Amino acid sequence: MEKFRCFYLDPSIEEPFSLENSFYNKTLNPLDWFNHLFEEEVTITKVNNGDVVIKVVGVTICNTDIYEILNRGRRKKNVSRRSGKIFLGHELVGVIVRIGNNVEKFKKGDLVCIGDFNTCKAFNIEPVCDSCKNGKGIVCTHKHRRKFTSQSYGGFSEFLVRSEQQVFKLPPGFNHQSACLVEPAALAHYCFRKIERKASNVLLLGCGTIGVLLVRLIKYYFKDNVKIFCLSNNATHLETATKSGACFVSSEITAFEESAKNFRSESGASIGGFDYTFDFIGQSFSINCGIQLTKPNGSIFELAFPSTPIGIDIDTLVRKEINLSGLHGYEASSIAKNHDFQCVVELIDNELINVNDLISRTVPFSNIKEVLINECLTNMKRDNGVPWFRTFAQT
Ligand SMILES: [Zn+2]
Ligand SMILES: [Zn+2]
Incomplete structure (x- = not known):
């Protein structure tokens, strides 16, 4: 050879x-x-x-x-x-x-x-x-x-x-x-398969390549039945997420929490938070933001690999009976x-x-x-x- x-x-x-x-x-x-x-x-x-x-x-x-x-x-x-x-x-x-x-x-x-x-x-x-x-x-x-x-x-x-x-x-x-x-699309597809059809809203923390692919898959399979929210501090990523079908994007956590609350009270669709949260950021602030914004008995999927141990608000996690799972790959x-x-x-x-x-x-x-x-x-x-x-x- x-x-x-x-x-x-x-x-x-x-x-x-x-x-x-x-x-x-x-x-x-x-x-x-x-x-x-x-x-x-x-x-x-x-x-x-x-x-x-x-x-x-x-x-x-x-x-x-x-x-x-x-x-x-x-x-x-x-x-x-x-x-x-x-x-x-x-x-x-x-x-x-x-x-x-x-x-x-x-x-x-x-x-x-x-x-x-x-x-x-x-x-x-x-x-x-x-x-x-x-x-x-x-x-x-x-x-x-x-x-x-x-x-x-x-x-x-x-x-x-x-x-x-x-x-x-x-x-x-x-x-x-x-x-x-x-x-990466196969990983996004695996994420998508975790979402039940009866879901009304999904939150993405970070929306790089896999996040945007996930937005597109949700949009393709569930049309407008599932509302997609994205939080990221990367303007390019947010712009593409919007074009791909995310209904609300923000780079500010505070503004985001405010808008998320407004969205919840306006739509009345899912009082109390998001059905599913996917965290691609993997930092204390992102996971805890997810715990705050996910509804009781909702699910958070963690996809990042933090290089050091991070603090998680277990108290709120328990009180809201949130399911927190790692998600590493396709099937x-x-x-x-x-x-x-x-x-x-x-x-x-x-x-x-x-x-x-x-x-x-x-x-x-x-x-x-x-x-x-x-x-x-x-x-x-x-x-x-x-x-x-x-x-x-x-x-
Ligand atoms: Zn890869
Ligand atoms: Zn094996």
Whole structure:
């Protein structure tokens, strides 16, 4: 196999200085902080049974990629580092160029994206855990037993290797930009499926790419029967949420609470708060705002990954009997309507929901390292996130 460029993060490399300090200290160059990111010429020498080699044709940058780089491969502050190279990039579209023995579902030339559908099977772990049996490989209970091979690579590399269990086949000719958004849209679809049809209102705290996709899915399935409220301090996100069907958006928590109260008294639809709240922000203020604004016996879904423990108003949570659940991923169920990848691919393919406008900029794939560093720095310098949705790197 030809030589190609791979991108990785080495979590064992020490931080040369604090990135925050380098913004104020003129003797430090923020670019030097990224000494843990590498590009290397590599090749693939062996394709194992059940594995496929994918040539990347496009990839989008997810916030989890940015945080992984900014946290230098640590999941949380003060938590031990992961060992070995970390290959980033999971929102990708590619073409299968080689298949290993015993691959059943794919052939050369197939257009694909990737996801965690059955982690146990993908890593030959036995017995297969209950989560994986039910298509929830993302919450696999045997995750700690995964053995990554040094030649797996990721979406920011020119080629990657995956088990066929981690690959999803797209219709031929499926738009490449849309294909990269299938994974975040699948997560939004999973969020949507938590909302019962009898709901009258939903609150979104933060509305980046997944939030806006959730707005569009609610709008598509429930029309105007469910009112959608969004709170964010990112003007670009709020504008798109409004265009996508949110009936009320605000960047001010106080103004928002006021308007939420007005909305409740005017509509009389759901006295006492929101039926469902989705928190994409993951800070004390956002979760507690959710607890204040969710109605008794309502549900809050938390989707963010706070890097430090945060204070939650348990007293109010208990008094209002609010259900607070974590929500991490999609499902690859054998029941078609519960297979989130399948559902969103059909919706996009039939032009029932639009995702392409969430590609805010297109950059050359060959510059991926610079682009990632730039995106990290923009993210660090603004407390309201990057003023765009997804960046698409095209090979
Ligand atoms: Zn993602
Ligand atoms: Zn499992």
